[in-house]
Amino acid sequence: MDDTPILVELREGYRVITLNRPDRLNSFNEAQHKAFFAAVADAEADAACGALVITGAGRGFCAGQDLSDRVTPEGGEPPNLSVTIETYYNPLLKKLRALPFPTIAAVNGVAAGAGANIALACDIVIAAKSAKFIQAFAKIGLIPDSGGTWSLPRLAGAARARALALTGDPLTAETAADWGMIWKAVDDDALMAEVTALAERFAAGPTVGYDLIKQALDASETNDFATQLDLERDLQGKAGRTPDYAEGVRAFMEKRPPNFVGRRKG
Template sequence: MAQETLLKEQFDGVLRLTLNRPDKLNALTPEMRQELLTALKDAHDTSEVRTVILTGSGRAFCTGQDLNDILPDGTGEKPDLGDVLTQHYSPIIHAIRQMEKPVLCAVNGVATGAGAGLAFACDMVFAAKSAKFIHAFSRLGLVPGAGASFHLPRMVGEVRAKGLMLTGMPLTAERAADWGLIWEAIEDDQLQGEVLDIATGLAKGPTSAYAMTKHLIHASADSTLEDQLVREAEMQRRAGNSENHAEGLNAFLEKRSPVFK
């Protein structure tokens, strides 16, 4: 029986997606990429899913593209790597960024190349203390992909982004946390439990407000202050008229925990 390369588990409003080729350090095949994209789209459209966790099995999170899939074929033809990004990786990055629910990443081991790109597209990144992030495209004579050249400079600044991408030097989880690249570095044996606890808490929260908050933060990168103030007012108007705001306010006045939709 063929091994499932993407595991899906759902509990208490949380969907956990686990990349599952541990013997290949979860390197991504075309089938895995399509499975992941379909699962993310389904999560977006399924009301029972309120938070998503992306993680890996074994000792790696993801080492990016399986290089065996981009070697020349029997005729000597090489795949167009630009098409590989456009057709296979860009849709996954868009699906993560456009998810109107929190997307958490639990980096359980090394995250290399497109694997690191997947992680940094998520809303909150947690990493085992043994984990490392490596942008090794330059070692193959390639450039960063999977959104890395967009996210990394915005998260750690141009100087650090260039250093990581030009040298391909590993970045430890604890230094990544110090730089603000990830939310927290966690003891290896506690990673999955802590991330699940946080995800479960978020799943009980006001998903509509989370979606608007994410929209505001994403828009701020290319926005003027005036445009952002206008955008905030519009989002707050929508939030203020929502059932979740009414429930939150009533729960505060009644001194009870809110039950959000």
């Protein structure tokens, strides 16, 4: 078995990052943190990358932080978790959210703790029906991190967010889809085919336009209506000057599929 903590596969127009510590349910240690951040940064820097898929090896997506290096001896000095968050999790989540192309979490099994919230930070989450999302933090006396206290109320609503955070009870993929927390739950054996089809669609699409859509939706979290209208005006102006808009209009008038160039010339 490959002991590299992160596997990266370059496909036509997109990349697949696989968390690769299956014996630990892909939980994070320092090596995996560093490799994952580097892989995301490499994807961001690649003008030919039009989408990013994140998944896990084996039977889990990611169980969050590997707690084997967090055991404090009786009377010993506890670890400073603020340092871990500031050094690893926060930079990763900020970079992931800011990527200029669509991100897809292919949740193939348990997504717990930071693993759940990394998945929820992606633009689109598709999960196997056997997968579960667990805000496991309260069970060890912690609060949700990796954006959990931000994303849960927005995705699940205030009442459900509090219950998920305070109980740490597992949430099935199908219930998460019913609640609107994720895009969809699919049969386990259909997961990667579904994700691949979507990634290929994004890779062939107007990726500059996708970036502007993401910017607008992110800003809407804090903008008032009038401010958002102004932002739509400005971003639409940028979108209208891209080669993809001109091609999209020509293709529509000529009743043919568009041939977008995306970030390669956007």
